Amino acid sequence: MAQEARNRKSQTVKFRDHIVDIQTVIINDIECLRLKDVQRIFPAVQILSIDNVHQAFLHDKHGNDLEPLRIVARVDKVVEAVESMKHSSNDTDDKLDRMDVKLDHIVANTQEILRQIANVMREMYELNEFTTPRYFFILPAKHSDIKAIDFVQNWFQTHYKLYFLCECSHDPKEMHVAPHEGYSIKxxxxxxxxxxxxxxxxxxIVQVLLSAGGLVIPQLGSAAMAINNVVPAQFKNPKYYEDMKQQLQMVDDLLNKVDNQRDRAGASVISKQKSKGTPLKGAALREIQTYLELVDDKRSLGNLYRIVTDDGYVRWVCLQHYDEISFNNEMSKYINEFEAMGGKFDQKTKKAFINQVNITKENVEMMCKALGKGFNIVKLICRECSIDED
Incomplete structure (x- = not known):
């Protein structure tokens, strides 16, 4: 049974730049310094050393350390408290990991700033270039008698109307005709x-839409149905499909006639290749309005609205898709802000992850605002994060 003396002394202990006096304990008539007393002040300490010699803990005749772990006190000396190399290495690794995380955050923030600058520059260019919807096609007007046009020379005398397409998708099968009954062409x-x-x-593109069953030409008063992708009953019958196919074929033949005229005029192969599939922009695109009758006073051609996507591109879309894209842009902005603070968001599972991040007041306010605007997070996982009380 351990016996403790009444008169106790203290042992001077040094750990790094800190020096303290720790009370010694008499156990079995031996004045000792217990390791656990040192660890109460310096938790990382595992070794006690005197004059650069690591002291062995008191042990029995079989070499087993006695409990509690202790060394013989040397009150005339200073005991050096030392942490193990393994613990020191782990501590260094932890610091390096934290530095890596901070560097990753800095890089992520820098990349986000550069991305935003690139988007703004692209947006400035596109807003100036694309002031008019760029996807349009023509069809013979409803009152034109297609069967009566048997001669090529009469094709240019036919009354044509121009229709715009909603730029709601990069997939032609998912596009639709703008909710407008079309413009007569001068x-x-x-x-x-x-x-x-x-x-x-x-x-x-229009031929693809027809084959996919999505070519609905809005009539006067039926624009709302086109917006909601509701196909009027008369468009579901085979006759409508055949009529539309015939009208598109007539336009195709008309374009072939123009190509043939260019061939006869001696246009070079290079100039013809350059003209094929060349996207319109700038003045050539804006000039379209000069060929149209009854252009909308509000200059919203085809009841389409100009919107800038989150990556800086201009698109002309109907009101329904305008609202959808605006919402998606807002959500993309919140995702970018969330990732800039060091988080990761899986858009498929709607799970958010934050690892080793110092969460600030601004971060919390941003997330609360995003959730209030409809940013859907099914599960939020935080690992080794701290919260800035300021």
Whole structure:
């Protein structure tokens, strides 16, 4: 049984730059310094050393350390408290890991700033270039008698109407005709000759729409149905499909006639190749309005609205898709802000992860605002994070 003396002394202990006096204990008539008393002040300490010699803990005749772990006190000396190399290495690794995380955050923030600058520059260019919807096609007007047009020379005398497409998708099968009954074209011959190469491209999109069952031409008073992708009953019958196919074929033949005229005029192969599939922009795109009758006073051609996507591109979309894209842009902004603070968000599972991040008041306010705006997070996982009380 351990016996303790009444008169106790203290042992001077040094750990790094700290020096303290720790009370010694008499056990079995031996004045001792217990390791646990040192660890109460310096938790990382595992070794006690005197004059650079690591002291062995008191042990029995079989070499087993006695409990509690202790060394013989040397009150005339200073005991050096030492942490193990393993613990020191782990501590260094932890510091390096924290530095890596901070560097990753700095890099992520820098990349986000550069991305935002690039988007702003692209947006400035696109807002200036694309002031008019760029996807449009033509069809013979409803009152034109297609069967009566048997001669090529009569094709340019046919009344054509122009329709815009909602740029709601990069997939032609998912696009739709803008909710507008179309615009009559003035100077039809000049218009077709000028825009024939581009009309060839948009005609292919419309043909894809027809084959996918999505080519609905809004009539006067039926624009709302086009917005909601509701196909009027008369468009579901086979006759509508055949009529539309015939009208598109007529436009295709008209464009072929323009190409043939260019061939006879001696246009070079290079110039013809350059004109095919060339996207319209700038002045050529804005000039379209001069060929249209009854252009909307509000300049919202085809009841389409200009919107900038989160990556800085301009698109012209209907009201329904305008609202959807605006919402998606807002959510993308919150995701970017969340990732800039060091988090990760899985858009498929809607799970958010934050690892080794010092969460600030601004971070919390941003997340609360995002959640209030509809940012859907199914599960939030925080690992080794701290919260800034300021």
């Amino acid at each position: 100077k039809g011959r000049d218009f077709v000759v000028k825009y024939a190469p581009y009309l060839r491209t948009t005609l292919q």
